Amino acid sequence: MSTVQESDQVVQRRANLEELRALGIDVYPRKFDATDTVDALVAAHGETPGEVLEATPIATRAAGRILGIRSFGKANFLVLSDGRARIQAYIRADSLPEADFRIFKLLDFGDWVGVEGTIFRTRTNELTIKASGLTFLSKCLLPLPEKWHGLTDVETRYRQRYLDLVVNPDSRRVFEVRSRVVTAIREFLIARGFLEVETPMMQAIAGGALARPFVTHHNALDMRLYMRIAPELYLKRLTVGGIERVFEINRNFRNEGISTQHNPEFTMLEFYQAYADYNDLMVLTETMFAEVARKAAGAEEVTFGEHTISLRAPFRRLPLREGARAAASRRLGIEVTEADLRSRERAAALAGQLGIEITDAMPAGKIASEIFERLCEDELVQPTFVCDFPTDVSPLSKQKPDDPETVERFELYMGGFEVANAFSELNDPVEQRRRFEAQLANRAGGDDEAHAMDDDYIRALEFGMPPAAGEGVGIDRLVMVLSNSPSIRDVILFPLMRPR
C-alpha cells in the first residue's frame, strides 16, 4: 500500500494532531511508565467485586490503543486495548487536570494513550480505570476498520496484518496459540535431553526432501545456492557427530504451489533420536502432541471446522498399503490385495480404474502412495499414523528387516492433511548411495523433484551414523488444527502475496 488519499477523516486527524502540538504536547513521546498491562488488570481484577475495589483503591498506570470513545459532555469513556484485553477508562472533566481533558477532546479512534487512575466498577458493573491523568502516546492518522464488524476482507487481513490484529481479537489469539505451540514443543524436547541447533538455510545441495527449491547466488564465492527444503541431512550429520538427541525449529522453503495448506516458506520442527526407531517416535509424538494441545489450546480435544479432534494418545495406526487396498476395494467394489499394490503392472491398472494419472517412470510404491493420497487423505481427520511406506518413495528411510519393499516410516495425518513425517533413518552408506542413484534415475525420467546425489552426506554416513529415528512436524499445520484455522495463511503472520 502506498499513499492513501487524504480523506476528510485524515485531514481531521492531522488537524487534531497539530492542535495537540500547539498545546505544547510532545505528540511522539519516548516512553510511558506503565505499572500494569490492560491484560494483567483484567486478569487480576476481572472478578473483584466493586465494594472491595472501593474499600481498598488500587492505583494503576496502563497504556493502549483507543478502540472506543463514548462521550457525554463532562463524563466520558475510553476503551483501551493492549491487543489482548480491553478495559475502559472513565474520563471526567473534574477528575483530571484541565490540560489532560483538553487532550481527551482531541483524541481519535485508534490513538495510543496512557491512563493513570484507580480501579473501580461502574453502575453497570464494568471494570474501569477512573482517570486522574491522561498521557498522549501516539497518533493514528488513518481511520481504522469499524469497531463492530471488524475487518473481514481476507486480502486486507493478510496484507495489513497489523489492522487484523488491532480489531480482530481472534486473530491475536491464533498467534498466541502458535507461540505456545512452539514453546511447548521446545520444553517437551529439551526436557528429554534434546539439543536445539540451527543448520544451514542456504545449501549447495537442496536435500532431505523431494521438492523444488528456490535458487539464489552467492556473489563472493560465485556459487549457486539453494534455500533449504529440509534440514534433514545436516541434522543427521550431527547424529554422526554424536549429538544423540537433536532438534531444529526453523523455516523451510519450497518453490511450489500456494494453497490453504501450502506457503512457500513454512516452519518445521525436525528432530532425531539415536537408538530409537519409528515405533518409538510414534509413542513420543502422541505424548508430545497431547501435551502441546493441553498447553497451547487448553485441552486434548479441539474443534476443527465441523470436527472435534482428539489428540489423546494413542493415535490410530494405519499401514499405507492396507489403507490404499481397503479404500480401492470399496471404491471399485472388488477385492484388492496388498500384493496387487506391490506389482507395478497391477498397481498401474488399479490406478487406471480409479482415474488416477500415473507416469511410466512411477514405480509400484509411488503408485500405491498416489492411490492412498487420493482415496484416503481427506478422511484422516482424527490423528492417524499412516505407516509402512513403500521403499521407492522414501529414499532416506530404513527398510523393514523382513520386507525390503517397505520402509519403517510413518506420516501423521490429522484434520485431513499431513502434519508429520518420520522414519527409522537409513544409516547404511552403501544402501543410501543406491537409493540416491535410484532417485537420479527418476530425475532422468523427468521427475524434477527427485533427490539429488549428496556425496558429502554419504561420506558422513561412512564415518558411522548411530541407529536413529527422525521426524519432521509442520508447525503451521499443527497450529491450524490447534487454533481451528482453515487456511495456513491464518497462522502465518505475513503469508506470501503478490505485490499490489
Add this chain to the structure above:
RNA sequence: GGGCCGAUAGCUCAAUUGGCAGAGCAGCAGACUCUUAAUCUGCGGGUUGUAGGUUCGAUUCCUACUCGGCUCACCA
C-alpha cells in the same frame, strides 16, 4: 495452469428490468455527568478494481487485464 466466485464511502454491506449510487458504523457540528455497537438532532463523504466495448444512458450487459477467495491439478 484450469474452473467457479468476488472487488461499490475509512470499515461492513445494499442498489428492482440497464434509468439521479444508498444504509449502518466511522467523520464533522450540536445536546447530554455511569455509558458500553451509548442515544438524539443536523451535515459532509464515491473516478463503483483497471482498460476498452455495446447503449440515449452501465455498479448492472460484453471483452481483456489486475488482485483476492474457494476448488481441481500440483504438492517429502
